[in-house]
Amino acid sequence: MTEAETQSTVDRRSITAAIFAGTCHTLSMILLNYQIYLDQSPSRPLVMSYPLLVSECFYLTPLLIVIIFRRVAEITFAFALIVSIILAGRTYYLVQYYLVGIRGLKKPFDEPAAILFLLSAASTILILLWVVIRLARILKRNAGAVDG
Numbered sequence: 001m002t003e004a005e006t007q008s009t010v011d012r013r014s015i016t017a018a019i020f021a022g023t024c025h026t027l028s029m030i031l032l033n034y035q036i037y038l039d040q041s042p043s044r045p046l047v048m049s050y051p052l053l054v055s056e057c058f059y060l061t062p063l064l065i066v067i068i069f070r071r072v073a074e075i076t077f078a079f080a081l082i083v084s085i086i087l088a089g090r091t092y093y094l095v096q097y098y099l100v101g102i103r104g105l106k107k108p109f110d111e112p113a114a115i116l117f118l119l120s121a122a123s124t125i126l127i128l129l130w131v132v133i134r135l136a137r138i139l140k141r142n143a144g145a146v147d148g
Contacts, residue, residue: 011071013073014070014071014072014073014076014077015070015071015076017073017076017077017080018066018067018070018076018080020080020084021062021066021076021079021080021083021084022063022066022067024080024083024084024086024087025060025062025063025066025083025086025087026063027087028083028086028087028090028112028116029056029059029060031087031090031091031094032059032090032112032113032116034094035090035093035094035097038097058120058124059116059117059120060120061120061123061124061127062079062083062116062119062120062123064123064127065079065123065126065127066079066080068127068130069126075126079119082115082119083119085112085115086112086115086116086119087112089110089111089112089115090112093110093112
């Protein structure tokens with residue numbers, strides 16, 4: 001097997017893992033919002049506000065990492081594993097709610113949400129590093145073009 005075929009197999013696997021991670025993360029976010037909806041009282045419905053919009057965007061940063069680094073197998077597989085654990089935890093709490101009732105529903109900031117928060121913070125740092133590296137490459141290329 002040649003190195004090009006091996007690289008092609010790794011790319012295909014990491015892209016498949018990226019699609020899996022993106023799907024798991026999207027489902028996890030839908031279930032988190034549903035859990036927040038269930039926790040609201042009927043007299044005070046959930047209203048989309050600026051802080052809620054900012055937190056939703058923050059929680060979507062792992063999806064950006066999976067899209068940006070879809071060809072890097074180590075990052076993609078690590079994120080796919082973590083996001084699938086988050087989805088399993090989120091599903092567990094919602095199934096427990098339907099079996100036990102409101103007593104089984106934990107507050108929206110439970111263990112899966114804490115893991116998602118940490119993953120989102122790590123994703124934000126990775127995105128910022130990626131942007132800095134890309135800008136440094138662009139500036140270096142432009143400085144070389146001006147000098148040459």
